[in-house]
Amino acid sequence: MNKPIYVTKPYLPPLEEIIPYLKSTWESKILSNGGPFHEELESKLCEYLGVEHISLCSNGTMALIIGLQALGISGKVITSPFSFVATSHSLLWNGLDPIFVDVDPISLNLDPSKIEEAITSETTAIMPVHCYGKPCDVDSIQEIADKHNLKIIYDAAHAFAVKCHCGSILNHGDLSILSFHATKVFNTFEGGAIICKDKKTKEYVDHLKNFGFDDEVTVSCMGINGKMNEFQAAVGLAQLNHIDTEIQKRGNIATFYREALEPIKGVRCHDFTDQESENYSYFPIFIEADFPLTRDELYLAFKSEGIFTRRYFYPLISDFPVYKTLSSVDRGSLMCAQEAANKVLCLPIYSALKKADQHRIVDLIKNVLQ
Ligand code: T4K
Secondary structure: OOOOEEOOOOOOOOHHHHHHHHHHHHHHOOOOOOOHHHHHHHHHHHHHHOOOEEEEEOOHHHHHHHHHHHOOOOOEEEEOOOOOOHHHHHHHHOOOEEEEOOEOOOOOOEOHHHHHHHOOOOEEEEEOEOHHHOOOOHHHHHHHHHHHOOEEEEEOOOOOOOEEOOEEHHHOOOEEEEEOOOOOOOOOOOOEEEEEOOHHHHHHHHHHOEOOEEEOOEEOOOOOEOOOOHHHHHHHHHHHOOHHHHHHHHHHHHHHHHHHHOOOOOEEEOOOOOOOOOOOOOEEEEEOOOOOOOHHHHHHHHHHOOEEOEOOOOOOHHHOHHHHOOOOOOHHHOHHHHHHHHHEEEEOOOOOOOHHHHHHHHHHHHHHHO
């Protein structure tokens, strides 16, 4: 009996590399509130990612919620329906109205050519998603934001270490947020971060994530508890030593999949350009009409073999009951997002995925054709 294969398995650094951090924490008893590992991880991530200011958070969703607060966003926010539900949940938690705009059929990120027609006098921001770590069209989005005086907060939950034509993708917009959830390329069990452009914003975010405290007796804003603890930061520090190898191993799997699936009619991979670096956080394929099985039939065929692929991101956020009924949601105009949601299947990808299992996955798709 084959062991089940999941869409991902978290990378964990060797236990002996975590122990010294734990010993130090057990001695110091500093567990949270900007401890030494928290500070060290912030500075090491700035260096590794090529960004100026990072504020670590308890998770990516909290980073989004705090980021929107930090920018003082109000009214309506343009965002993508083809994402994890946390993207737009963060808007609702801030009392904001999501305005879903369709995605580009190739990049599956917000289609800049459709953003302007959705802007009204109540729009204050755009929240695009670098879906599967593929960079958005950052230049066009910035141009639109400048023209209409809008803020941009990038949901870069999938885009750890991704670079585009001009360096780190995380340097675009007013803020970017990362997720370090267990299922992400770089994980701290749970965790996230806000990438800020300037020191002042970073300091404000730091206040926001610590209840709004400036000092023992001064609360300067309506903060929350969004802090990353010392254990999470220690896992991040240990993990950072292995991240290049981790990404490289995932890259080898992606290359194997691409080469093996290339000749198969009806199966399309998600392509990146030479100017976009990949972190291989996901490996989505799209099941076209000329494949003998529908996407859902293929999903079930995998499942019956103990291979747990995922339909990220089906259903569209705009189809969840919470969103369906919002007056701001025009589901009729989201054709490309709907098509992607109906066709997508994310194949397992993680560094420990064995070659034999990679073959099992590809062979199942090939066998369908016979
Ligand atoms: N924005 C975007 C665009 C996002 O994709 C996300 C999160 C966020 C914002 C919010 O960030 P966080 O607040 O989560 O930091 C997962 C994750 O929970 C979620 O972080 C992620 N996106 C989303 C795309 O996927 P599920 O419900 O699909 O995960 P789950 O528990 O089914 O895990 C998938 C597979 O991974 C399991 O079948 C087995 C394996 N697994 C998972 C966990 C948690 C493990 O082997 N060990 C584990 O500890 O949502």
